[in-house]
Amino acid sequence: MTAEALRTMTFEEIAPHARLMVAPGCRYVCPRCPPDIHRKGAAFPWNFWCREHDARLEARGGRRLEEWLPETVLTLLDFNARDGAMRLADWARGRDGGAPSVSELLDFLTTRHRRSSPPALAEQPVLSLAARRANHDFLTRPIARQALLVIVPEYDRAAPVLAKPVRAGLFSMAQGSLLQNYALAVGVGRLSADPVGYAASVLLASDGEGEPLC
Numbered sequence: 001m002t003a004e005a006l007r008t009m010t011f012e013e014i015a016p017h018a019r020l021m022v023a024p025g026c027r028y029v030c031p032r033c034p035p036d037i038h039r040k041g042a043a044f045p046w047n048f049w050c051r052e053h054d055a056r057l058e059a060r061g062g063r064r065l066e067e068w069l070p071e072t073v074l075t076l077l078d079f080n081a082r083d084g085a086m087r088l089a090d091w092a093r094g095r096d097g098g099a100p101s102v103s104e105l106l107d108f109l110t111t112r113h114r115r116s117s118p119p120a121l122a123e124q125p126v127l128s129l130a131a132r133r134a135n136h137d138f139l140t141r142p143i144a145r146q147a148l149l150v151i152v153p154e155y156d157r158a159a160p161v162l163a164k165p166v167r168a169g170l171f172s173m174a175q176g177s178l179l180q181n182y183a184l185a186v187g188v189g190r191l192s193a194d195p196v197g198y199a200a201s202v203l204l205a206s207d208g209e210g211e212p213l214c
């Protein structure tokens, strides 16, 4: 193997600010690729498709995005997710000069725009009275309310309530699940296209506690 061929297999081109995005193995899996194939792109949290098979990747453990979001919704979200993924990939290689920057966008998406609150009725599973008593802790636990939920309401409606909050800033993607990272990429895509419009909608949806943070 030539030194050049070897170099293309490393993450040398990834800028220091983005190295935390590189996973030690595949983040998601292609249902059609042999399990022993490890593609370099699979280490990044914003690669949601297998180029070889033109297939949507699944979470490790076999959960698919279609379990949360219907195919018709996903098809529309893909446009934003692909725009977001493209910006994220450029940013990781130090080639993104856009303003606001990718890290500013992820900071904004993960800002708490409202006071934390327990699951609303619409977010709760249907429970019997006895089950409600047994699950009192879960039903009264405050959940962080982040700008991501306003910018990607499809995620707000689909994500399991306890798994809705993501980590802050860049860590949101570095450590997020497949569903969370897909929503974040959609958010980056939407914010890149219309930062002012989406920022305004988050401000409108914020409360007294979240407004200064936005």
Ligand SMILES: [Zn+2]
Residues within 6 Å of the ligand: 030, 031, 032, 033, 050, 051, 052, 053, 055
């Ligand atoms: Zn594949």
